[in-house]
Amino acid sequence: MNGSSSEKRSRVACLALSGGVGGAKLVVGLARVMDPVALLVVANTGDDFEHLGLHISPDIDTLTYTLAGLNHPKNGWGRADETWTFMAALEALGGETWFRLGDGDLATHVERTRRLNAGETLTAITADFCARLGVSTRVVPMSDDPVRTVAETPDGPLAFQHYFVRDRCQPVVKGFRFAGAAEARANPSFLEALADPGLSAVVICPSNPFISVDPILTLPEVRAGLAASPAPVIAVSPIVGGRAIKGPTAKMMRELGIPCTALAVARHYGDLLDGFVVDSEDEALADQVRELGVEVLVTKTVMESLEDRMSLARAVLDFAGRWRRP
């Protein structure tokens, strides 16, 4: 938001680090309340996997579908107005059906896989899909190199989607590792935006810290880039009143020996944070977060309507304004 940001329309004013559904809600809000072209969304790809020979990028797709207004309104994955003929036919042929792929959704996976095999990058393909679906916000994978989240369980390691979808998070989890992260290169657009003096805010969306945000943070240069960024790093707590808004975060935190509180999320991000956004329900925790040396915004963070998403987005961007240089 300094003078030079208007010189080039595609210059990034806000970076959002996001997983799937929870993050996508705030991303949609941000894209509505700011110039959507100045928003760069860095999507977790630790959940990506190969299934039925197809490259599936669940978080990229949830973000893209949500920004395009194509997302299923309730599921938190997949598309609205979907048909399921493929799945029924696959079942009749004895194929694996634990990962539900709608007929329209399948086009994304088939075409992406074709283009990856033809040598295009996930970044280029995602940009093209966004453009074709009318999404002006840029969504980029955290890396074009393969990073695969692995859940460590008492019975050994489990590929993320086996843990998450096939086994429905039933196995006790002792920790996660991100295979390939050490050798992966963070998306250059992400690192460039982080270093840009015109950047006003880095928003860590209310996604699961352990499986949606940590894979991004684990990539080389990302922590250093966040620390050196001129923009404040602000996380929105995915935990409200000791509960996860959606998904298995609470069970996971119990198993990892971490209290299921917004405070524990702030501690998890630690030094990385300049600001932290907690729900009004968690106002009592604000002082403890401040003791970590982190500024706190208390506001309504539960997003049901589009208006909720836009309000939270506005509040987060206003909060980021506190760090603005005069």
Place this chain on the structure above:
Amino acid sequence: MNGSSSEKRSRVACLALSGGVGGAKLVVGLARVMDPVALLVVANTGDDFEHLGLHISPDIDTLTYTLAGLNHPKNGWGRADETWTFMAALEALGGETWFRLGDGDLATHVERTRRLNAGETLTAITADFCARLGVSTRVVPMSDDPVRTVAETPDGPLAFQHYFVRDRCQPVVKGFRFAGAAEARANPSFLEALADPGLSAVVICPSNPFISVDPILTLPEVRAGLAASPAPVIAVSPIVGGRAIKGPTAKMMRELGIPCTALAVARHYGDLLDGFVVDSEDEALADQVRELGVEVLVTKTVMESLEDRMSLARAVLDFAGRWRRP
């Protein structure tokens, strides 16, 4: 049909060489009027191609869907009760849509491709798909090795599906070649059945001779196997009254400089034939075919109803009985 054929239920009594829709009609008739387990269908795979990263076997699928009662009643390809959500979504993403893939049909291609990439043969996968879809007749690819039909046009060679589907047979065709055929191994089940003294009939279905049957005949050992087979080789003419029942056969024959008559089809197969089946409409040609040294059956060959298919199948099998050893 000799004494030993009942000893082993899976022993082949009738071999059918077939392309897609025209052949599939007679195959369905055969499977109804004889023990379906004793029918072995050898499917042309010269039409197979890789599309969107998927291995597509149009003739195998038409045969399998038709035998399973899943085929589209009018199109001659694909499935009944199909949805088209994938295709619409693919179009929105800028993917190639000239080859129409229904949502249910897609399951066949995705699962087949997955299994091929895992090292299974097309023969094994086809057998499993047939079993799962309740098809007791064995359908085998003519070969597990890749054979690709190429249309020679004045503007150069065209991959078969580009010629056939994308360009709708508009280019003038000077000839066809079958890339890979010389190095391919004919399906062992096919060659074994040909040599089996228990075999009663080899039926060349009323498929296009140039693009559906020639690829099979071009494979090493097939012509010799047909010549040496104890069973009569009987072709059913796909040309009736100077017209092709379906598809571009007539246009193709004109361009290849071959008269569009049943007689020309019999000449094309030549020495290979013991018997030839022409429609009642072509009775006048029967004597000319007989002059080629080929026995002729004149009957109704146009198949509209299931009863038509069964009647023709019965007539063809009865005709084959003329060669039965006493």
